Amino acid sequence: MRIKVEDLSYVYSPKTPFEKVALDGVSFTVKEGDTVGIIGSTGSGKSTLCQHFNALIRVTHGKIYVGDVDISSKKTDLTALRKQVGMLFQFPEYQLFDDTVAKDVQFGPLNFGFDREEAARLAAEAIKMVGMDYDEVKDKSPFELSGGEKRRAAIAGVIASKPSVLVLDEPTAGLDPIGKREILELVKELKKSFCKTVIMISHNMDEIAANCNRVIVLHDGKLLYDTTPEELFADPEAVARTDLGYPHSVHIKRLLEAKGVKLDTAALDADSLLEALKRRYCV
Amino acid sequence: MSDKNCETGHAEGAVIKVDNVSYDYRSGEHVSRGVRGVSLVVNRGEFVVLLGHNGSGKSTLAKLLNGFVVPDEGTVTVEGIDTRDNERIYELRAKVGMVFQNADNQMVASVIENDIAFGPENLGVPREEIEKRITWALDAVNMSEHRKRSPNKLSGGQKQRIAIAAILAMYPDVLILDESTAMLDPKGRAEIMETIQRLNKEKGLTVILITHYMDEAIAADKIFVMNEGRVIAEGTPREVFSATDKIAEAKLELPVASKISAELRRAGLDIPFALTDEELTEGLCGLK
Amino acid sequence: MRDITLGQYYPADSFTHKLDPRVKLVLVIAFIVMVFLVKNLIAYAAVILCVVLGTLISRIPISKVLKSIKTIIFLVLFTAVLNLLFYKGDTVLWSWWRISVSLEGILFSIKMALRLILLVMGTTLLTYTTTPTGLTDGMESLMYPLKLIKVPTHDIAVIMSIALRFIPILSEEVDKIMMAQKARGASFDTGGIVKRAKALLPVLIPLFVSAFRRADELALALDARCYNATPNRTRYQIMKPTYRDLIAVAGTAAFIVLVVALNMNFWGAYVPSESLWWLFS
Structure with missing residues (x-):
């Protein structure tokens, strides 16, 4: 599913003393199969932008096309759109509400018009997909689960309706290393099956560099760069402007380069840096 | 923990002693593991980090340190006060200040200076003295210009610095941060790390940081690694980080530089184990 | 976007601002x-x-x-x-x-x-x-006669102060939860009154859960700051006509x-x- 954003602007509380321009003439296209990282400091407009993709914020200026559908139109079928574009918020465990995990995960599919049987089947699939034992957890209250399990159940609730686009707002915030790894693995799994297009907001440059094939850099509501992680992190001026720093692996590569050691890698993750170092030093 | 206190200074030595402590959470029939057979000592002026993944027992240990929970077995003493001593519990809590995960849930007033005054007010500190403490505490976390403002418009890191100031105003001897960096973005985390390291170095405050981010432990004097309620490794950052099997057992993740240096050493390269990007670079350049 | 923590408080250095x-x-x-x-x-x-x-x-x-x-x-x-x-x-x-x-x-x-x-x-x-603190302190002080008949006026004032602080936090939370449920296909503005009331459950339950979780942490935070440590509590904000x-x-x-x-x-x-x-x- 391709997403095309054309000249998108958004103003909070327009024509009041609290007026704030959140997005200012942003245009870019997300191709099917892309994993796009959206980065920028707090208040740069990342969340506002992402909430446009499934019309949680309606387009007020500019256009957005999801596939061929113009979602800026007032007549957009919101239910169909939200079924297609799934959205995972920060701390998704705070949205759990039903008395059993199975019912909670079925909430989305039922809202999106699947019948009970189909919804139950989708829920079972999703719960397995996030790595939980369906039979063990299905009748448990979501509030009895451990912190990590809660987050997984909540994610199951978002992916149960098999969205073809998934938008993640800081998916790993507050998680320990295992939790982080699990979520990023899950995103890779999803990309192999029904969810080909992924858009993620993150402050963690290591995650962006290792997982995204494209990055969109926002600054004060404007699109600053639409590029690849290789190019962004190879451009010190761009990194300085984003105020977000380098991924650790790129940082190490740059320190080595400053001492005259050239490496044949963009060093976007620890593994590729390690391989390059082995090639350079272990012969 | 006033500047004056620091000058006169107490003798070097143990501030907190945890002696073979076990504690389980019980609700009705249900028992869940807290900590098992933990012993540790924190000395005055140290920067100590408790590392562990979620559910490793590190937060339970924190709650044992200021008497929120008391041990089933063993004893916890803070400057000689047993945490079971109900008569002295407030004295103990004023000595061992604790900051939690979510700064929003720790503030009681809508204006920052009033929030910071809350602790000293509860301790019966005279008004003029509270005034001084607010000024001092806000200065210590570099938030003086926000004194008369509302905490709501602040960033996560700034809110957490206010939460720290609110504890500092009680002049504690020990500051415990119970996963206070977990919900922050990298910038907020950096702010908190800078603040607590400065308080530790300049004001001699004893700091206990509880976290699952290993990179926050690099500057520690001493690290305790927890897993399944037990301390499975302890020592200096270099000792603990290089015990890679223990780190794996604790389900933690080494900083990139440490991971790479460990792998390269395993591959036969003669470089020192690195804690930071700079150390790794130096080690590699030393090879030539 | 308005900061409702301070209610409507408009900071200025005026005669009226300085009144008791x-x-x-x-x-x-x-x-x-x-x-x-x-x-x-x-x-x-x-x-x-x-x-x-x-x-x-x-x-x-x-x-x-x-x-x-x-x-x-x-x-x-x-x-x-x-x-x-x-x-x-x-x-x-x-x-x-x-x-x-x-x-x-x-x-x-x-x-x-x-x-x-x-x-x-x-x-x-x-x-x-x-300021809200001024208001709650003022009310506490005006309630002094009640204190003589053992009404816990200070606790009431602390509760008011905390309530004032948490209203904006919880209202922001409602927005977040509603967004998350909308993203899962929930709809809050269609159907009759019963259907609409039912549609609010997925918002209200997480809200209550969150409020209790916050209350738990707040209770610890109050203890950590020695709330009720001494009956001789002092007061930073003095009110002196x-x-x-x-x-x-x-x-x-x-x-x-x-x-x-x-x-x-x-x-x-x-x-x-x-x-x-x-x-x-």
Whole structure:
């Protein structure tokens, strides 16, 4: 599913003393199969932008096309759109509400018009997909689960309706290393099956560099760069402007380069840096 | 923990002693593991980090340190006060200040200076003295210009610095941060790390940081690694980080530089184990 | 985007801002009584003067004051129109079916509109110039007689203060949860009343869970800060009436006397000319 954003602007509380321009003439296209990282400091407009993709914020200026559908139109079928574009918020465990995990995960599919049987089947699939034992957890209250399990159940609730686009707002915030790894693995799994297009907001440059094939850099509501992680992190001026720093692996590569050691890698993750170092030093 | 206190200074030595402590959470029939057979000592002026993944027992240990929970077995003493001593519990809590995960849930007033005054007010500190403490505490976390403002418009890191100031105003001897960096973005985390390291170095405050981010432990004097309620490794950052099997057992993740240096050493390269990007670079350049 | 933590508090360094919150609370109550005492338009003029002076002294920008009126303007217009059309007056200017517009009706609806606007302007003056902490401390102090009969007035004040702090946090949380559930296909604005109420469960339950989780952490945080450590709690924010409070009280009292006097037409000492009767009715 391709997403095309054309000249998108958004103003909070327009024509009041609290007026704030959140997005200012942003245009870019997300191709099917892309994993796009959206980065920028707090208040740069990342969340506002992402909430446009499934019309949680309606387009007020500019256009957005999801596939061929113009979602800026007032007549957009919101239910169909939200079924297609799934959205995972920060701390998704705070949205759990039903008395059993199975019912909670079925909430989305039922809202999106699947019948009970189909919804139950989708829920079972999703719960397995996030790595939980369906039979063990299905009748448990979501509030009895451990912190990590809660987050997984909540994610199951978002992916149960098999969205073809998934938008993640800081998916790993507050998680320990295992939790982080699990979520990023899950995103890779999803990309192999029904969810080909992924858009993620993150402050963690290591995650962006290792997982995204494209990055969109926002600054004060404007699109600053639409590029690849290789190019962004190879451009010190761009990194300085984003105020977000380098991924650790790129940082190490740059320190080595400053001492005259050239490496044949963009060093976007620890593994590729390690391989390059082995090639350079272990012969 | 006033500047004056620091000058006169107490003798070097143990501030907190945890002696073979076990504690389980019980609700009705249900028992869940807290900590098992933990012993540790924190000395005055140290920067100590408790590392562990979620559910490793590190937060339970924190709650044992200021008497929120008391041990089933063993004893916890803070400057000689047993945490079971109900008569002295407030004295103990004023000595061992604790900051939690979510700064929003720790503030009681809508204006920052009033929030910071809350602790000293509860301790019966005279008004003029509270005034001084607010000024001092806000200065210590570099938030003086926000004194008369509302905490709501602040960033996560700034809110957490206010939460720290609110504890500092009680002049504690020990500051415990119970996963206070977990919900922050990298910038907020950096702010908190800078603040607590400065308080530790300049004001001699004893700091206990509880976290699952290993990179926050690099500057520690001493690290305790927890897993399944037990301390499975302890020592200096270099000792603990290089015990890679223990780190794996604790389900933690080494900083990139440490991971790479460990792998390269395993591959036969003669470089020192690195804690930071700079150390790794130096080690590699030393090879030539 | 407005910061509702501070309620409407508008930080400034004015005479009114420095007044003792207790005095302000009492004065506002006196002001409300005064507004309800007012009978004729000339007395209204005195009250308007009182509010305008108060606003000027407080250094509240006029735009802020207008904004507070804007929130009630619909109510004001609505009641004014009703009063205008249904007030039974003697001097009928126009009538149709049961509706009639009379001169007395016009006067009455103007007075009612003025009364509402003045009430809002006067009370917002209190909230604009007093921090929530000031308000809760003031109320706690005014509740002192209750403390003598063992009512825990300090706990009540702490609860009020915490409530004021958490209202904006929880309202933000409601927005977040609603967004998350909308993203899962929930709809909050379709169907009948039962369906809509049911649709709120996925918002209310997470909200309660979150509120309890916050309350748990807050309880620990209160303990960590030695809440109830000593009965001899001290107070950072002192409230001590100064000469300013005396001036404010005297000023308000003067206005009340003036209003009463105008109401009674200076005890009949002044006989208005025929053409000015409407000012004094």
